[in-house]
Amino acid sequence: MATDVLLQRLRRSFVPSASSRRARHGKSLSLSVTSPSVASYPLSPLPMPRRCETCRNLDLWRDTERLPGHTLATLVDGVRLAQLGTAPDDSDCDLCQILRRLHVDSDDTRSGFHTLELRAFPLVPHIAWWAHRRNLWNGDKQYIFEPDDLTDFFLAVVPSDFTHAGDKDKSRLEKLISEQGLVMWHREIQRNTRLFSPRVVTATFDRQVVIEWLNCCKERHPGCHCGLGASPNLKLIDCFSQKVVAVDSPGAEEAPPYVALSYVWGKSNSAFAEPAVTDLMLSKKVPQVVQDSMKVTMALGFRYLWVDRYCIDQQDGAGRNEQIMHMDLIYQTAALTIIAAAGEDESFGLPGVSTKRSSRQDRLLHERFNLTSSLPSPRRSILRSRWATRGWTYQEAVLSSRRLVFTPEQLYFECGSMSCSESLNVSHEELLRKRRPHLDAFVSRSLLGSEYLSPSHHLASVPRHPSDHGTTRLFLAYTQCAEEYSRRHLGFDEDALDAFSGIIRRLECVGSFPVHHVWGVPAFIPSSSSPKIARPTHTSDGGVNHTALFLAALSWRHELHKPIRRRRCFPSWSWIGWEGSAVWPRPSDVHSFGDPERGVAASVQLCLEDGTTRPLLDVDFGGPAQYSSQPKALLLHTTALPRTAFVPSDSGQHMRLENGASLRLYPSKEGMDASKAFRGIQSGRYEAVRLGAVDDDAYLMLVKWSGSSWTRIGLLTVNKFHLTYDGLLTAKSFKIK
Secondary structure: OHHHHHHHHHHHOOOOOHHHHHHHHOOOOOOOOOOOOOOOOOOOOOOOOOOOHHHHOOOHHHHHOOHHHOOHHHHOOOEEEEEEEOOOOOOOOHHHHHHHHOEOOOOOOOOOOOOEEEEEEEHHHHHHHHHHOOOOOOOOOOOOOOHHHHOOEEEEEEEOOOOOOOHHHHHHHHHHHHHHOOEEEEEHHHOOOOOEEEOOOOOOOOHHHHHHHHHHHHHHOHHHOOOOOOOOOOEEEEOOOOEEEEOOOOOOOOOOOEEEEEOOOOOOOHHHHOOOOOOEEOOOOOOHHHHHHHHHHHHOOOOEEEOHHHHOOOOOHHHHHHHHHOHHHHHHOOOEEEEEOOOOOOOOOOEOOOEOOOOOOOEEEOOOEEEEEOOOOHHHHHHOOOHHHEOHHHHHHHOOOOEEEEOOOOEEEEOOOOEEEOOEEEOHHHHHHOOOHHHHHHHHOOOOOOOOOOOOOOHHHOOOOOOOOOHHHHHHHHHHHHHHHHOOEOOOHHHOOHHHHHHHHHHHOOOOOOOEEEOOEEEOOOOOOOOOOOOOOOOEEOOEEHHHHHHHHOOOEEOOOOOOEEOOOOOOOOHHHEEOOEEOOOOOOHHHEEOOEOOEOOEEEEEOOOOOEEEHHHOOOOOOOOHHHOOOEEEEEEEEEOHHHEEOOOOOOEEEEOOOOEEEEEEOOOOOOHHHHHHHHHHOOEEEEEEEEEOOEEEEEEEEEOOOOEEEEEEEEEEHHHHOOOOOOEEEEEEEO
């Protein structure tokens, strides 16, 4: 009844007065046709809104009813609906409040005076453009929009000289939509044929929305769930009995369907004191996020929930390590992973479950059309969450087959084939009925996954050079994940490798050419257990230069002007040995990796704990001894730039050679610049050790003498042509820890 009263009031607010009807046939027009802004909850009778004079004179129905008649060419820069003059600023006017949120930030560099205009933009073409990050207005025949694609619009307030020809204008419009959401215009008669439509987000968790997403994935995406079998010694929470139960995994092909939880632990270490004892009732002090996740698990028709705090015995070191080794299986075989991307830690809970979501969703209702907000992008909220800053949660999300994210405003779902926001409904039936390739990237784009680690993705099936065993794509897969992970933080330095081990394990199992690691640095060397590829007998084997690949993997650098901190429990030459954002070279193909110098064959040896050394190519990564967890020192037989090759450098990030070359310095040592690096090299305390080349760039590790060995303190890059001068480089060996 309350809703009916409200709708009647809203519709009456769109009915023109007698004087307004006369104005259609004569002189001026003064018509109030806008509706109040309505919060999506609670929906109760509201008093008629107060409107300023400008908003009272807007006739949205008259101005918008002609929108579907436009062609794409006339819609590029939007259709002007009204000239607003200055920014809407009446705090008591409900429509002014909406228009203010639709205002694209002005450009201070614009010349002259420009008024503001309310414009309507075609929804589907803009969605296609955002997904492809390219201009779709230049007649590209790959993108042919159907008439049905030009029936829905979104509104924005832009300067009068706004144009899509300007990149700044396009980026500002995209920023507005990310921060405020789309305010979509649509006709009610199109309800059954629309690709995209706004959905009203309720104050509480709507399980039906999630069930629809899950059913769509199960029915149409067979590759999203491979069923790899149960993880050994798996324990789960029985949400009905609230006990931790053991899964009889020995010999079992699959675990019972279960949901996994990814969340941020609290600052207290009390969680480590709770052993995962089977058939033991959960304590009364269960964190709110776990309580809420149990409710969601049961609401979606599941019984079991996996939570690391209860399902991994934190006091059993061996058992804990075993579960960490199988973290990829735990998350990939979960039917769904709940991600708590709201609040600071486990005490906050899931929005909409134990607490109501408080976001405001603007709506203007009319008997012929509606204006509805899609809310700010959940992707933006996820990326800004504390959950997205934590190290452990990275692999938990990437390794999952299906992800359900709880943000403060709405739900977000992602699998290997599609992504969905609760406030923006996507008609997958309509997409199946009529294929629209230009929308594939938008529907399937992933925020939390990796194209290389998707269960349905197989590196072995990717076309490549006959001599390339997928190494280039594996190199990119590994380093892309490592780059994203390196931007996150951990509570304990010693967890740095464990929190990435699931990613490594997954990459070891894909493609025909396995990737192993030495303290987190990828080593692309077949093991004795790899039947498809013979063990290498030389530095270069079958077109793949194994040593050059490892040297390229050592050629990581820290991003400039980002905080860096040393993790002394790991080697300095490994990116794991540092907290800070790391970046790797981007090879174009397997032939991009080069030797340190023509005629000089570099070699890499591992210095073992007993004082002996072993060539990297002789290490059997598939054997019983896992050298990735033992040797902390590398012995590099390579070349280095002598101190006489350098000339004085000013402070900054560029060093100079006497042959005119300029080297870019990427320090890992706080306070390091080019002048300090030059003085260190001249004193003999520093050395520039040649690693290798990727495409046209050569990489040199900057190391510092530490008494008995060298320590990495930075990276230098230079065009490899400048290092080909005869006699420039000197052959040397370096023991680096």
